[in-house]
Amino acid sequence: MDQIFFVGLVAAAFRLATPLVFAALGEAISQRAGVLNVGIEGIMLVGAFAGAWGSAATGSPWLGLGVAIAAGAAAAAVHGLLCLHFRVDQIVSGIALTVLGLGLSGYAYRLTLGSDRGVAIPSFARVDLGALGELPVLGPMLFQHHLLVYVALALAPLLWWFVNRTGWGLAIRACGEEPAAAHAAGIDVLRVRWGCVLVGGALAGAGGAYLSIAQIGNFVEDMVAGRGFIAIACVVYGRWNPFGVLLAALFFGAADAAQIRLQALNPDVPYQFFVMAPYVLAVGALVFVSRRSRLPAALGRPFTPPR
Amino acid sequence: MAPPLELRAIGKRFGDLVALDGVDLAAGAGEVVGVLGENGAGKSTLMNIASGLLAPDSGEIRIDGSARTFGGPRDAAAAGIGMVHQHYLLVPSLTVAENIMLGDPRLRSLRPDLRRHGAEIEALARRVGLPLDASARVAHLDIGGRQRVEILKALHRGARVLILDEPTAVLSERERAQLYEVIRALKRAGVGIVLISHKLEDIFAVCDRVVVLRGGRVVDAAAIAERGGDALVRAMVGADPPAGPAKAAARGATLLSVHDLEARRDNGAAAFAGVSFELHEGEILALAGVEGSGQQELAEVLAGLRAPVRGTCRFRGRVLAGTGAHRRRAHGIRHVPHDRLRNGVLPRRSLAENFLLAHWFDAGFRRRGLLRRRRAGEITRTLVRDFGVRGAPGGPLGALSGGNQQKLVVARELWGDASLLIASHPTRGLDVRTVAALQAALIERRNAGLGILLISSDLAEIWQVADRVMVLAQGRLRGPVPVGQTSLQEVGAWISGA
Numbered sequence: 001m002d003q004i005f006f007v008g009l010v011a012a013a014f015r016l017a018t019p020l021v022f023a024a025l026g027e028a029i030s031q032r033a034g035v036l037n038v039g040i041e042g043i044m045l046v047g048a049f050a051g052a053w054g055s056a057a058t059g060s061p062w063l064g065l066g067v068a069i070a071a072g073a074a075a076a077a078v079h080g081l082l083c084l085h086f087r088v089d090q091i092v093s094g095i096a097l098t099v100l101g102l103g104l105s106g107y108a109y110r111l112t113l114g115s116d117r118g119v120a121i122p123s124f125a126r127v128d129l130g131a132l133g134e135l136p137v138l139g140p141m142l143f144q145h146h147l148l149v150y151v152a153l154a155l156a157p158l159l160w161w162f163v164n165r166t167g168w169g170l171a172i173r174a175c176g177e178e179p180a181a182a183h184a185a186g187i188d189v190l191r192v193r194w195g196c197v198l199v200g201g202a203l204a205g206a207g208g209a210y211l212s213i214a215q216i217g218n219f220v221e222d223m224v225a226g227r228g229f230i231a232i233a234c235v236v237y238g239r240w241n242p243f244g245v246l247l248a249a250l251f252f253g254a255a256d257a258a259q260i261r262l263q264a265l266n267p268d269v270p271y272q273f274f275v276m277a278p279y280v281l282a283v284g285a286l287v288f289v290s291r292r293s294r295l296p297a298a299l300g301r302p303f304t305p306p307r
Numbered sequence: 308m309a310p311p312l313e314l315r316a317i318g319k320r321f322g323d324l325v326a327l328d329g330v331d332l333a334a335g336a337g338e339v340v341g342v343l344g345e346n347g348a349g350k351s352t353l354m355n356i357a358s359g360l361l362a363p364d365s366g367e368i369r370i371d372g373s374a375r376t377f378g379g380p381r382d383a384a385a386a387g388i389g390m391v392h393q394h395y396l397l398v399p400s401l402t403v404a405e406n407i408m409l410g411d412p413r414l415r416s417l418r419p420d421l422r423r424h425g426a427e428i429e430a431l432a433r434r435v436g437l438p439l440d441a442s443a444r445v446a447h448l449d450i451g452g453r454q455r456v457e458i459l460k461a462l463h464r465g466a467r468v469l470i471l472d473e474p475t476a477v478l479s480e481r482e483r484a485q486l487y488e489v490i491r492a493l494k495r496a497g498v499g500i501v502l503i504s505h506k507l508e509d510i511f512a513v514c515d516r517v518v519v520l521r522g523g524r525v526v527d528a529a530a531i532a533e534r535g536g537d538a539l540v541r542a543m544v545g546a547d548p549p550a551g552p553a554k555a556a557a558r559g560a561t562l563l564s565v566h567d568l569e570a571r572r573d574n575g576a577a578a579f580a581g582v583s584f585e586l587h588e589g590e591i592l593a594l595a596g597v598e599g600s601g602q603q604e605l606a607e608v609l610a611g612l613r614a615p616v617r618g619t620c621r622f623r624g625r626v627l628a629g630t631g632a633h634r635r636r637a638h639g640i641r642h643v644p645h646d647r648l649r650n651g652v653l654p655r656r657s658l659a660e661n662f663l664l665a666h667w668f669d670a671g672f673r674r675r676g677l678l679r680r681r682r683a684g685e686i687t688r689t690l691v692r693d694f695g696v697r698g699a700p701g702g703p704l705g706a707l708s709g710g711n712q713q714k715l716v717v718a719r720e721l722w723g724d725a726s727l728l729i730a731s732h733p734t735r736g737l738d739v740r741t742v743a744a745l746q747a748a749l750i751e752r753r754n755a756g757l758g759i760l761l762i763s764s765d766l767a768e769i770w771q772v773a774d775r776v777m778v779l780a781q782g783r784l785r786g787p788v789p790v791g792q793t794s795l796q797e798v799g800a801w802i803s804g805a
Contacts, residue, residue: 167414174398181396185410
C-alpha cells in the first residue's frame with residue numbers, strides 16, 4: 001500500500017477515534033453501574049457547543065474544555081434525575097436527552113456564536129513532541145496529535161485500574177450486577193449510580209468539545225453526527241472493559257478514516273455509501289458480538305431501596 | 308448467662324390477620340434451635356422481626372439480656388444477628404472475598420488489600436469449619452457453596468446468632484448433608500443458630516431444641532430428645548378439621564390420566580419424576596405440599612406451558628402431545644395460574660379485555676377477523692354479576708382488589724365448556740368471604756361434572772373441598788387417597804418427608 005496513504009490513515013484514525021474514546025469510556029462507566037444512557041449523542045452536542053462557547057468567551061481552549069465537562073455533567077444530571085430519582089425508563093430518558101441536546105446546542109449557538117460570524121474560537125494546538133514528531137512514518141502517525149488524543153488514550157488504563165482494582169470500582173460493579181446485594185452490604189446504590197452517570201456525562205462532554213475546539217475549531221449544528229450512538233456500540237463491542245472499549249473506538253475511528261479516503265478515491269460512487277459504512281459495520285459487529293457478550297446484569301433496571 | 312438472642316411474647320398483625328401472637332424464642336451460644344411450622348404459621352414473620360426487617364407490635368427483643376429495638380437490618384446485624392435468606396444476596400461476577408468485603412469501610416480506598424482480606428476470610432472459614440477458596444468467583448460455585456458464602460458473610464460481620472431460613476429447601480441430598488456438617492461446626496465454634504424448616508429430617512439431624520408454630524402461636528417447645536416425629540407432625544398440623552360438604556356421589560369417567568411424568572425446573576434441576584395419577588369427572592383432586600416442591604411445574608406441564616422430560620398425559624384417552632396452552636384450552640382444559648399478576652391477567656386492561664385474553668380464539672368472539680367486543684362486554688357483565696365481582700367491567704382490572712381480580716379469573720376460566728380446571732392456590736391471600744365464595748363455586752361446578760385439580764398448601768381448605776388428596780414432596784408423588792380415608796397427620800408426614 002502507498003506509504004503516505006497508510007500514514008495518513010493511521011493518523012486520522014487516532015484523531016477520529018478520540019471523541020469516541022471519551023464518550024464510550026464514559027458510557028462504559030455508567031453502564032457498569034447499571035445505568036444505560038442512550039442520550040450521549042445529545043450530551044456530546046452540548047459539550048461541543050459549551051466547549052466552543054467557553055473557549056471563545058475566555059480565550060482559552062482549556063477553560064473551554066472545563067466548561068464542556070461541566071455542561072456534559074449537567075446534561076447527564078437530567079438523565080440521572082429522570083432515571084434515578086423519578087425512575088423514568090432509561091431508554092425513553094436517553095432519547096429525550098438526545099433530542100434535547102440537539103435542540104439546545106443549536107439554539108444556544110444561534111443566540112451566541114452563530115450571530116457573530118467574526119468570532120474566533122481558540123483551539124488546541126498540536127503538541128510538539130520534538131524529536132519524536134520528526135521520526136519518519138511513526139512521527140506523523142503517532143506523535144503529531146492534539147494533547148486530548150493522548151489524554152483519551154491514557155484514560156483507558158486509568159479507568160480499567162479504577163473499576164477493577166479499587167474499592168470504589170468494586171462498588172460500581174456490584175451496583176451494576178446485583179444492586180440488591182450491594183444495598184444489603186451497605187452501599188448507597190443510588191449515590192454510586194449518580195456518580196457514574198455524572199462522570200459519564202463529563203467524559204461525553206469532553207468528547208464533544210474535542211470535535212469543536214480541537215478537530216474543527218468551530219461549532220456546527222449536529223456536528224456529532226451519530227458518534228454518540230457509535231460510542232454505545234463501542235461499549236458493547238469492547239465488552240464493558242475499558243481496554244476493549246478503547247480498541248473498539250480505534251477500530252471505528254479507522255473505519256471512519258478509511259471511508260473518507262475511499263470517498264476521495266471513488267468519485268463515481270455516491271459518497272453516502274461510504275458515510276454509511278461505519279454504521280453498517282457497527283450494526284454488523286453488534287449482531288455478532290452482542291449475542292456472546294454478558295452485559296451488566298442489572299443494566300437498565302431501576303433500583304428502589306426496600307423500605 | 309443471658310442468651311445472645313431472646314424474643315419475648317412477640318405479637319404482629321397485618322390488618323385483620325394475626326401473624327404472631329405472643330411468641331417466645333431464645334437461642335443460646337452454641338445452641339441449634341429448630342423452628343417448625345407449615346406455610347403461613349408465622350415463621351418468616353418471626354424471623355423478619357428478629358433480623359430487623361419488621362418491627363413487632365408487642366413484645367420485646369433482648370440481646371444478651373437487655374431489651375433492644377431494631378430500626379432496620381443494620382441494627383440487628385450490629386447486635387450480632389445474621390440472617391441467611393432463602394434467596395442469596397450475592398453478586399455472581401465477583402469473587403467470594405469481594406462479596407464478603409462488599410460495603411466494608413476498609414474497602415473505601417484506592418488500593419484495597421483484597422489479598423490480605425481474602426486470607427483473613429479463609430482463616431475465619433477454617434476456624435468455623437467451612438473451608439472456602441476466597442478467590443473463587445461466586446458464579447462458579449454451586450448452591451451449597453453460595454450458601455456457605457452467605458453464612459461466612461454474616462459471620463464476618465460479627466454475627467453470633469445465625470438465622471437460616473429454609474436452608475435445605477434448594478439443596479441436593481449431598482449438599483444437605485454438608486450443610487448439617489457446617490451447622491455442627493458452627494455450633495462447636497459457639498455460634499447460636501435458629502433453623503427454620505418444615506422438614507423433620509433437618510430438625511432431627513442438627514437441632515438441640517424445637518419450637519413448633521401454628522397459626523402464629525407456639526404450640527410446642529421442647530428438647531429434641533423429648534419428641535418423636537409423630538408428636539411434632541401432630542403439633543404442626545393440628546387436629547383433623549371436620550370434612551366439608553357431601554362428596555360427589557359417584558365417580559365419573561376418567562378425564563385426565565398422567566403416567567410416569569417427569570419435568571425440570573427453569574434452572575434445569577429435577578422438579579419431579581415418576582408422577583402418575585388419574586383425575587375423574589366430577590371430583591376435586593387436591594395436590595398438597597410445600598411450595599416449590601414441583602406443584603407449579605406440574606400445573607404448567609398439564610396446562611401446556613412447560614414441556615415434560617418424559618411421560619404422557621392423556622385427556623379423555625387422547626394423548627396431549629407437546630405444549631401450547633391454546634390447544635389445551637380448546638379441549639376445555641382451563642388454568643388458574645399461581646401468580647395471577649404475572650401469568651393470569653393484564654392489570655391495565657379492562658375486565659372485558661381480560662376475559663377475551665382467555666377466549667379470543669373462540670369462534671363466538673370473532674367475526675371476519677375482528678373481535679366481537681360488545682359480546683365479550685356483555686358476558687363479562689354477567690360474570691361480574693354472577694360471581695359478585697365488585698368493580699366496573701369497563702375499568703382497568705388492576706383497580707380491583709386482589710379478591711375481586713381472582714374471582715374474575717376463576718369466572719373467566721369456568722366460562723364456556725370447561726371440563727378440567729387446574730387451579731393453583733386459587734384462594735391464597737384472600738379474605739374469608741371471597742375464599743368461601745370461590746370454594747362454593749368450585750364445589751358447585753364439581754357437582755355439575757367438572758374435574759378439578761386443586762393445588763393448595765392449605766390443608767384445612769383441602770379437607771373442606773377436596774375428594775381426594777395427593778402430595779408432591781422431594782420430587783415424588785404420594786397418594787392420591789380419598790380424604791375420608793386419611794388423616795391430617797398422614798398427609799402432614801408426607802409433606803414433611805417423614
